[in-house]
Amino acid sequence: MTNIIEIENLSKEYETGFWKKKKTLALDGVSLEVGPGQIFGFLGGNGAGKTTTIKILMTLLFPTSGSAKILGRDISEVDMHRRIGYSPENPYFYDYLTPRELLAYFADLFGHDRSKSKAHIDGLLTKVGLDEKDWNKQLRKFSKGMLQRVSIAQSIINGPEVVFMDEPMSGLDPIGRREIRELIADLRSNGTTVFMSTHILSDVEALCDEVAILRKGKLAATGKLDELLVAEGRERTFEIIMKSISKNELENSLSGIAGMAIEEHPSGVTVKVIDENDVDKVLAAARKLGGRLISVNIVKQSLEELFVQETA
Amino acid sequence: MSDSTDKSSLFSRIFSIARNTFREAIRDRILYNLVLFVLLITACAVLLGELTDGQEARTIVNLGTNAILLFGVFISIFVGVGLVSKEIEKKTVYAIFAKPVRRGEFIVGKYLGLSLTLLVNTLVMAIGVALALLYVGGGSLISAAMGAVSLIYLELLIVIGVAILFSSFSSPALSALLTFFVFLIGHLSSSLRDLGESLGSAVTSVVLTSIYYLLPNLSLFSFRTEAANGMVANAQMIAGGALYAGAYVAVLLSLTVVIFSRRNFK
Numbered sequence: 001m002t003n004i005i006e007i008e009n010l011s012k013e014y015e016t017g018f019w020k021k022k023k024t025l026a027l028d029g030v031s032l033e034v035g036p037g038q039i040f041g042f043l044g045g046n047g048a049g050k051t052t053t054i055k056i057l058m059t060l061l062f063p064t065s066g067s068a069k070i071l072g073r074d075i076s077e078v079d080m081h082r083r084i085g086y087s088p089e090n091p092y093f094y095d096y097l098t099p100r101e102l103l104a105y106f107a108d109l110f111g112h113d114r115s116k117s118k119a120h121i122d123g124l125l126t127k128v129g130l131d132e133k134d135w136n137k138q139l140r141k142f143s144k145g146m147l148q149r150v151s152i153a154q155s156i157i158n159g160p161e162v163v164f165m166d167e168p169m170s171g172l173d174p175i176g177r178r179e180i181r182e183l184i185a186d187l188r189s190n191g192t193t194v195f196m197s198t199h200i201l202s203d204v205e206a207l208c209d210e211v212a213i214l215r216k217g218k219l220a221a222t223g224k225l226d227e228l229l230v231a232e233g234r235e236r237t238f239e240i241i242m243k244s245i246s247k248n249e250l251e252n253s254l255s256g257i258a259g260m261a262i263e264e265h266p267s268g269v270t271v272k273v274i275d276e277n278d279v280d281k282v283l284a285a286a287r288k289l290g291g292r293l294i295s296v297n298i299v300k301q302s303l304e305e306l307f308v309q310e311t312a
Numbered sequence: 313m314s315d316s317t318d319k320s321s322l323f324s325r326i327f328s329i330a331r332n333t334f335r336e337a338i339r340d341r342i343l344y345n346l347v348l349f350v351l352l353i354t355a356c357a358v359l360l361g362e363l364t365d366g367q368e369a370r371t372i373v374n375l376g377t378n379a380i381l382l383f384g385v386f387i388s389i390f391v392g393v394g395l396v397s398k399e400i401e402k403k404t405v406y407a408i409f410a411k412p413v414r415r416g417e418f419i420v421g422k423y424l425g426l427s428l429t430l431l432v433n434t435l436v437m438a439i440g441v442a443l444a445l446l447y448v449g450g451g452s453l454i455s456a457a458m459g460a461v462s463l464i465y466l467e468l469l470i471v472i473g474v475a476i477l478f479s480s481f482s483s484p485a486l487s488a489l490l491t492f493f494v495f496l497i498g499h500l501s502s503s504l505r506d507l508g509e510s511l512g513s514a515v516t517s518v519v520l521t522s523i524y525y526l527l528p529n530l531s532l533f534s535f536r537t538e539a540a541n542g543m544v545a546n547a548q549m550i551a552g553g554a555l556y557a558g559a560y561v562a563v564l565l566s567l568t569v570v571i572f573s574r575r576n577f578k
Contacts, residue, residue, distance in 0.1 A: 014578070058410045060577040078414050086410035092403040094332070096339040108328035109411045111321045154407060164410075 002072060004162050004193045005034035005057070010066035012052050012217075026052045028217040029066070034195060034210070039188050041204040041225075042197040044214030045311045050197040051089055053214070054166050058086050071161060082110060085160035089167045089197075091151035095140035099125055099150045102139065103157055110158045124153040129179045144171030152180060162193040169200050181207060201303045213310045220310040229300045237299045238279050243268030245291030253285045268294070325413055326421040333395065333425020342391060342429060345383050349437050352379055357444040369450020370540045373457045376441035377536040380461055383437065384430055384468045385495060391429070392475025393487040395422045396572065405577060416569040419476065423565060426472050434465045452542070459545030460535045466550075466557040467533035471495055473564035474528070480571045497523065498530030528560050 012027040027049040034040045044050050055061040057068055057075055073080040093102050100121055107117040125135055128149040139147065148171050155163050168184070169177045177200075184194055184207055198204060204211060205225070212222040221228055247264035250271065254260065259274040260282075268291070271282050279296060286293065337343070353376055360371050396419070399405045408418060438461045442454045474494045478487035497504070501524045508520030533553055535545050 055406075055577065058406070060406060060409055062574075062576055078412050081410060081412040084410070086407065088403070088406040088410075090403075091407070093407065094336065094404055096336055097332075101335075105328060105332050106407070106411065109325055109408070109413055111324055151407075158411075 002036070003033045004036045004071060005032065005040075005195060006069040007032040007053070007057075008067050010053065010056060010068055011064045012049075012056060012061060013064040026217055027056070027063075030214070030217070030219050031066075032212055032219065032222060034193065036193055037188060037191050038209040039184060039194040039196060039207045041208035041211035042195060042214070043199075043201075043204065043211055043307060043311075044197075044220075047216075048214040048311065049217040050214055051166055052217075054086075054164050054195075054197060057164060082158060083161045085155035085158065085163040087148075087151040087155035087163070087165045087168055090144075090170065091147050093139050093147070093150065093154075096138060098136045098138055099130060099153070100135050102150065103154055106154050106157050112158075121153075121157070124157060125150075128153045128183065129176070145173060145176050148172055149176070149180070152183065156187070156192075160192065162195065163187060165194060165196045167198055168196060169198060169203055177203070201307060205303050213307065215311050221306070225303070229303065229306060237272045237274055238276060239295075239297045239299050240271045240273070240279060240282050240286075241268065241294040241297075242271070242286050242291045243294055245269055245286055245289055249289050250282075250285065250291070253289065254282060257281060268292075272299070321412075322414075322417060326417050326424065329408075329413075329418055329421025330424035330428060333422050334428045337391065337426065337429040342387060343433060343436075345387065346433065346436050346440075349379060349383060350440055353437075353440045353444045357447045368448040369445055369453050372441060372444045372448060372450065373453050373460070374536065374540040376437070376444065377457060377460045377464065377539060380434060380437045380441070381464050381467070381536070384434060384464060385471055387430060387433065388426070388468050388471040389475050389488050389491045389495070391426055392472045393479040393484045393491065395426055395476055395479065396568075397479045397484045397487070400575075400577060403577075409577075415573045415575075419480075419565060419569050419572055423472060423476055423561075427469055430468050430472070431465065434461060434468070437461075453539070456539040456542050456544045459550065460539035462550050463533040463535050463545055463553055466553045467530050469557050470498075470528045470530065470560050470564070473561040473568075477564045477568045477571075480568045480575070494527055495530065498528045499534065500531075501527055501529050502531050529556075532556060 008031050010027055010030045011025070014024045014026055016022045016024055030049070030053060042050050042053070052061060056063050057070060059075055068075045070080060071083055094105075097105065103121040103124065104114070104117060107121065108114070112120070122135070126132075130146065130149045130153070134142070134146065139150065142150070148168065152165070152168060155165065165184070168180055172180060181203060184196070187194055196208070208225055210222070210224050211228065213220045245268055247262050247269050250262055250269060257273060257278050260278065261272045263270045263272075273279060273282060283293065283296075353372070356372055356375050357368070360368055360375075399408075399422075405418070409415070438458060441457050441461070445451060445454050445457065471491065471494075475487060475491040478490045482490070504520045505524035508517040511517065535543075535549075539545070
C-alpha cells in the first residue's frame with residue numbers, strides 16, 4: 001500500500017532575535033508515514049510543532065533539513081497541490097469577499113470552469129452547513145465558527161485526495177463540531193485521507209484511525225489508536241465489580257496482590273488489579289465470602305491519559 | 313499535462329489573482345480619490361479662469377496632470393507596499409499557496425491587479441481633465457494632456473514595482489519611505505549624475521553615477537510642463553518610455569519573486 005504522506009527526518013530551526021543568533025528548534029527529526037483512506041490525528045501540546053509540520057507540508061515554511069512527500073511527490077512540486085486541500089488554523093480569508101466569491105476565486109486558481117463551479121460551490125456551502133442567507137454576506141461579518149465552515153469548504157473545493165486540517169473544530173459550537181465530524185467521516189468514506197491536528201481528544205477518539213503525538217518538536221508516539229492505548233508498558237487495569245461483600249472482608253483475605261485497589265460503594269465494591277492472573281484470585285476470594293460478581297472489565301488507558309503521559 | 317495546458321492555467325491563475333486585487337481595491341474604496349479629483353478639477357475649471365487671465369486651459373493641464381501624478385503616486389506607494397505585506401500579515405496567503413499557485417504568479421498577479429486599478433483611476437482622471445478643457449474651450453490641449461498622462465501612467469508602473477520589491481523584505485512603513493525616496497531621487501537622478509561629474513571627486517562621481525544607473529530615471533516621464541505649453545509627446549517618446557518601464561518593472565518583479573520565494577510564513 002503506497003503511503004499518502006511520507007515525512008522523513010524533518011527539522012525546522014527558527015532564528016530569532018535582532019541578529020538572528022538565537023536558535024529555536026521547532027521540529028526535531030520527525031519521520032512519519034500516513035496510509036491512504038484514513039483519518040490521521042496529529043496531536044501535541046501548544047508549541048509542540050504540529051502547525052509547523054503542516055506549514056512545511058503546505059510549503060509555507062521551508063524545512064531546515066529533511067524531506068517530505070505527498071502522494072508520492074516532493075512537497076516542492078506545485079502541481080501536486082492540485083490534488084490536496086488545506087484548512088488553516090484560525091482561518092483567514094479576504095474579508096471583503098462573500099463565501100461564494102471566495103470559493104469562486106479559489107475554484108479559478110484550480111482552473112475550474114466558472115459555469116460549472118457555481119453549482120459545485122453552492123453544494124459545498126450546503127455540505128458544510130453554512131446557512132444560505134449567509135452565502136452573499138461579506139466574510140468580515142462572519143463568526144469564527146462560520147469562517148471555519150468556509151475554510152473546510154474551500155479545502156475540499158478541488159475534490160482532494162488528501163486534506164490537511166489544522167484544528168478544524170476550533171471555534172465551532174457542539175452542533176457545528178458534530179456536523180464537521182460527520183463531514184470528515186464522509187470524506188474518509190469517499191476515500192479521502194484526512195490529516196488533522198486537534199486539541200479535542202474526544203474528536204480524535206471518535207474519528208481517527210491512527211495518531212501521532214508530538215512533544216517539543218519530536219515524535220513521542222505514533223500508531224493505531226487502539227494499539228497505542230493498550231501497548232506494552234502502558235498501564236491497563238482489570239476492574240471487578242461485586243456486590244454483597246464489604247471492603248474490609250476482601251482486604252483481609254486478599255493481602256499481597258501488588259497494585260491492587262479496592263473502592264467501596266453502597267451496593268458493594270470495585271477491585272482494580274493490574275495483572276490478569278490476579279483476577280482469578282480476587283474472584284475466588286469473593287466467592288468464599290459470599291460476594292456476587294456484577295462485571296469484569298478491562299480498563300484501557302484513556303487518550304487523555306496517553307496524551308498527558310506523552311506530552312508532559 | 314502538456315506545456316500549453318500548463319501555460320494557459322498559469323495565465324489564468326495570474327489573471328484570477330489580478331482580478332481579485334482589483335476587486336479588493338474597489339471594495340476598499342480606493343477609487344474614492346476620484347471624487348476629490350473631480351471636485352478639484354471642476355473648481356479649477358470654474359474658478360481659475362477668472363484668476364489666470366485667459367490661461368485657464370494651460371492651468372487645467374498643469375494642475376490636472378500634476379494631480380494625476382500625485383494621486384497616482386500616493387496610491388502606488390500606499391497600496392503597493394500593502395499588496396504583499398497585508399496578505400502575509402492577515403495570513404490570507406496560507407490558503408493561496410496551499411493551492412497550485414507559484415509565488416511568482418502571486419507577485420505578478422498582485423502587480424497587475426494594482427496596475428489595472430491605477431489604469432482605471434488614471435483614465436477617469438484623464439477624462440476629467442479632457443472634459444474640463446472642453447468646458448473652458450481648451451480642446452486643442454487635450455492631446456498634449458493625454459500624452460503627458462500616458463507617461464505618468466508608465467511612471468506609476470515603475471513606482472508600484474519599487475513598492476512591491478521593498479515590501480517583499482521590509483515593513484510597510486519602511487517600504488513606503490524607501491519607495492518615496494526612490495521616487496524623489498528618480499526625478500533627480502540626471503542632476504545627481506551631472507553633480508557627480510562636476511564635483512571632481514572620483515568616489516562621489518562613481519556613487520552618483522551608480523545611483524543614476526541603478527535607480528529608475530523617472531525624469532524620462534516628466535512631460536507635464538511641456539504639455540501645458542501645448543507640446544504633444546510623440547509616439548517614439550511614449551514607446552521608448554514604455555520599453556524602459558517594461559524592462560525596469562521586469563527586473564523589479566524578478567528580484568521580488570526571488571526574495572519572496574525564499575520567505576517563510578511563520
